[in-house]
Every structure is written in C-alpha cells, then in structure tokens.
Amino acid sequence: DAGVIQSPRHEVTEMGQEVTLRCKPISGHNSLFWYRQTMMRGLELLIYFNNNVPIDDSGMPEDRFSAKMPNASFSTLKIQPSEPRDSAVYFCASTLGARSGPHNEQFFGPGTRLTVL
Amino acid sequence: GQSLEQPSEVTAVEGAIVQINCTYQTSGFYGLSWYQQHDGGAPTFLSYNALDGLEETGRFSSFLSRSDSYGYLLLQELQMKDSASYFCAVDNYGQNFVFGPGTRLSVLP
Numbered sequence: 001d002a003g004v005i006q007s008p009r010h011e012v013t014e015m016g017q018e019v020t021l022r023c024k025p026i027s028g029h030n031s032l033f034w035y036r037q038t039m040m041r042g043l044e045l046l047i048y049f050n051n052n053v054p055i056d057d058s059g060m061p062e063d064r065f066s067a068k069m070p071n072a073s074f075s076t077l078k079i080q081p082s083e084p085r086d087s088a089v090y091f092c093a094s095t096l097g098a099r100s101g102p103h104n105e106q107f108f109g110p111g112t113r114l115t116v117l
Numbered sequence: 118g119q120s121l122e123q124p125s126e127v128t129a130v131e132g133a134i135v136q137i138n139c140t141y142q143t144s145g146f147y148g149l150s151w152y153q154q155h156d157g158g159a160p161t162f163l164s165y166n167a168l169d170g171l172e173e174t175g176r177f178s179s180f181l182s183r184s185d186s187y188g189y190l191l192l193q194e195l196q197m198k199d200s201a202s203y204f205c206a207v208d209n210y211g212q213n214f215v216f217g218p219g220t221r222l223s224v225l226p
Contacts, residue, residue, distance in 0.1 A: 033214070035216075042216060042217075042219060043160070043204065043216040043219070044216075045214050045215070045216075048214065091159060091160070093160075104148070104150070104208060105150075105165065106150075106152075106160075106162060107162070108159035108160050109159060110158075110159055
C-alpha cells in the first residue's frame with residue numbers, strides 16, 4: 001500500500017486566497033483525521049471522520065475552515081479566506097477501525113506545508 | 118479541561134537508556150499512545166497502552182499507570198537515529214484525541 005497520500009506537499013499563497021488540501025487514506029481504513037502542527041501550538045486535532053461522517057469537529061478553529069469526506073478514499077480541508085496565522089503543516093491520518101481501541105494506530109501522511117503570505 | 122505534560126528536551130549518549138515521562142489530565146481516558154517524529158517528517162506510531170503495565174517492542178517499551186494518570190516511554194540501547202521528537206497522546210473515547218507537547222530527544226555520540 002502507498003500509505004496515506006496528501007497533496008500538495010507545499011503550498012504558498014497570499015492572504016485572502018482559498019486553499020484546498022487533499023488526502024487519500026489507506027484503502028480499507030474507516031477513520032480519517034486532520035491535524036495542524038505549529039511550533040507554538042504543537043499537534044492539534046482539527047476534525048475526525050468515521051465511515052465518511054464527521055464525528056468530532058471541535059478542533060476546527062473557525063468558520064473559515066471546512067472539511068469534507070465525500071467517499072471512503074478522499075477528503076479535503078479547505079481554508080477560505082486564508083490568513084498568515086494559518087501557516088502550519090497540515091497532516092492527514094487514517095486508522096483501520098474506530099478511533100478507540102487496542103488497534104488504533106494512526107498512519108500519518110507526509111503533510112502539507114502551508115505558507116500564507 | 119484536558120492537558121498532557123512532557124519534558125521539552127532530553128539529551129543522552131549512544132548506548133544509554135532514556136525515559137520520557139507523560140502525565141495527563143483528561144475528562145475521560147481510553148488509552149495512551151506514543152509517536153515518534155523526525156524533523157521534517159510525519160509522526161509514526163510506536164506503542165499503545167490501554168491497561169496498566171509495561172508493553173515491550175524491541176528497544177522501546179511503554180508503561181502506563183491509570184491510577185496515577187502517568188505513563189512513560191523507555192528507549193534502550195540508544196542510537197543516533199533515535200534523535201527525534203516523541204509525543205504521548207491520549208485517546209478519550211468518544212470525546213477527543215489529544216497529543217502532548219512533545220519531547221525532543223538528542224542522542225550524542
């Protein structure tokens with residue numbers, strides 16, 4: 001398996017522009033997570049899907065952020081409009097089963113490094 | 118609220134043993150995980166503890182005490198490639214998934 005795939009790997013944009021990050025989870029995995037990582041705030045969970053349904057979006061910072069999972073093999077995280085403080089590395093991760101349990105290893109994608117000027 | 122505490126930095130020499138502690142305060146608890154992240158890389162899973170006690174996986178072991186809200190990661194026979202950041206993470210079943218601030222381990226020759 002190719003693992004979790006994210007695109008783009010790097011994104012540089014200007015403040016006010018729309019940004020869309022993409023993720024393809026590992027085939028057969030039922031749960032998908034979006035994280036944001038910065039030096040100041042560490043690794044933060046933004047949203048979690050199980051069987052394509054958003055379960056926990058309490059980490060989504062504000063209305064400018066939205067996430068979708070139209071099918072089991074694809075998810076997007078959209079920021080509109082983007083701001084400089086959104087600059088971070090955004091990771092997507094997937095797990096085989098439900099989020100909790102002894103086999104809840106999360107497989108992370110390589111991340112998207114977002115820079116908003 | 119929920120919080121996890123880890124030392125920010127740990128330094129050790131090759132071949133040594135190092136222990137990275139993690140204490141947590143959460144409204145619910147299902148298990149404690151450990152992840153490793155090299156600079157510029159993605160977190161990778163190391164271990165998971167749901168029950169009290171020690172779990173051993175090669176050179177790495179992880180311990181959990183649910184009554185003390187405490188766990189640790191033990192790395193033995195340190196190698197240069199072990200230089201990385203290590204995160205503990207709490208899984209609050211049905212509520213949230215929270216990563217600790219991370220511990221940066223530097224292994225010196």
